[in-house]
Amino acid sequence: MKTFNDFKSYNAYIGLSEPLDNDIDVGYYDPPNMLLKSDPVMVDFYRISIKINVKNNSVPNSAPITAVFFNSPNLAATSGWDVEPTYTGMYLQLSKKIIEENRFLFKTYLDYGLHEALHLTEEEVQEISAVFQLMVKYYESDKKYFAVLLSYVNVLISLVEAFYNRQFSTNPKEYNPIITGFQQSLKDYYNQPVKQLPNVQYFADKLGLTANYLGDIVKHFTQKSALENIHDFVIKKAKELLEQNTQMNATEVAYELGFEYPNYFSKFFKKQVGLSPKEYRSQFTAKL
Structure with a gap:
C-alpha cells in the first residue's frame, strides 16, 4: 500500500498541481491528466473532495454520482479507485497541524469516509462551487490573506454540515x-x-x-x-x-x-x- 505524508507527493502521484502551501491545498480536478486507476493508498492528512458525475468502474452497472468524499489520516482506500475521466470537481487538503490549531472550525465528519459520501443536489453543487471559487482566489493570493482563506474553509464546512443534516432527514429509514x-x-x-x-x-x-x-x-x-x-x-x-x-x-x-x-x-x-x-x-x- 502506498502511503503519502504530504500534499506534494500525493499530488504528484495522482496528477494534481503542486501545492502552494504545506498546510492547506485547494484546487480543481483535471481527470484527463490524472491517475484514474490506483493501487490501495493511505494519506496522512485530511481531504475533502467534491466530485461531479463521477462513475466508479469498480462497482458494476453503477451510475455516475455527485458527492462529497472524505479522507482522513490512517484511513486506507484499501481497493484504490477506478473511475472514468469524465467527472469534474474540486478538492481541499488540510494538514493535521492546521486541523489541531483551528479545531473550532472543523466538524466531526472529517472521518465519514469510512461510512458514506454526502450526495449533493444541483443547488448544493452551485453553492459549494461559489465558495470554492473564493477559496481558490485567496489561496493563490498573498499569504496575508490566509485568515480569509480559512474563513471560507469554515463556510464550506458549515455548508457540508447543513447538507448532511438534509441527507440524514431525507432517508431516515437508512439510519x-x-x-x-x-x-x-x-x-x-x-x-x-x-x-x-x-x-x-x-x-x-x-x-x-x-x-x-x-x-x-x-x-x-x-x-x-x-x-x-x-x-x-x-x-x-x-x-x-x-x-x-x-x-x-x-x-x-x-x-x-x-x-x-x-x-x-x-x-x-x-x-x-x-x-x-x-x-x-x-x-x-x-x-x-
Whole structure:
C-alpha cells in the first residue's frame, strides 16, 4: 500500500498541481491528466473532495454520482479507485497541524469516509462551487490573506454540515438500524458483569462505526448526544437498582454500574436527578 505524508507527493502521484502551501491545498480536478486507476493508498492528512458525475468502474452497472468524499489520516482506500475521466470537481487538503490549531472550525465528519459520501443536489453543487471559487482566489493570493482563506474553509464546512443534516432527514429509514443497534447495545452492555462505564467509542466499535459518525447520527435522530443517551440509560439502570434491590447500598450500586469510585457515582446521580442515591431511594420508598 502506498502511503503519502504530504500534499506534494500525493499530488504528484495522482496528477494534481503542486501545492502552494504545506498546510492547506485547494484546487480543481483535471481527470484527463490524472491517475484514474490506483493501487490501495493511505494519506496522512485530511481531504475533502467534491466530485461531479463521477462513475466508479469498480462497482458494476453503477451510475455516475455527485458527492462529497472524505479522507482522513490512517484511513486506507484499501481497493484504490477506478473511475472514468469524465467527472469534474474540486478538492481541499488540510494538514493535521492546521486541523489541531483551528479545531473550532472543523466538524466531526472529517472521518465519514469510512461510512458514506454526502450526495449533493444541483443547488448544493452551485453553492459549494461559489465558495470554492473564493477559496481558490485567496489561496493563490498573498499569504496575508490566509485568515480569509480559512474563513471560507469554515463556510464550506458549515455548508457540508447543513447538507448532511438534509441527507440524514431525507432517508431516515437508512439510519434506523444504527439507532436501534446503539440502543440494543446499551441494553446488552448491562446484561453482563461490567468493570467500567460504557463510552461512545465502545458502542461505535460494536457497530463498526467511528465514534464521530455514530455520535452525529444519534444526535440528529434523538436530539441528544450519544454520551447524553448513555448517561440517561445509566441513570435509568441506577434508579432500577435503587428501587428494586433495596439490599444494595449506593456503593454496591455504583460498582454494579461500572463506576470506579462510588463518590463519583453519587455526584453523577445527584447532578442528573437532583437527589443523592440515598435521598432518591428514601423518596421512592416513602411513596410505597
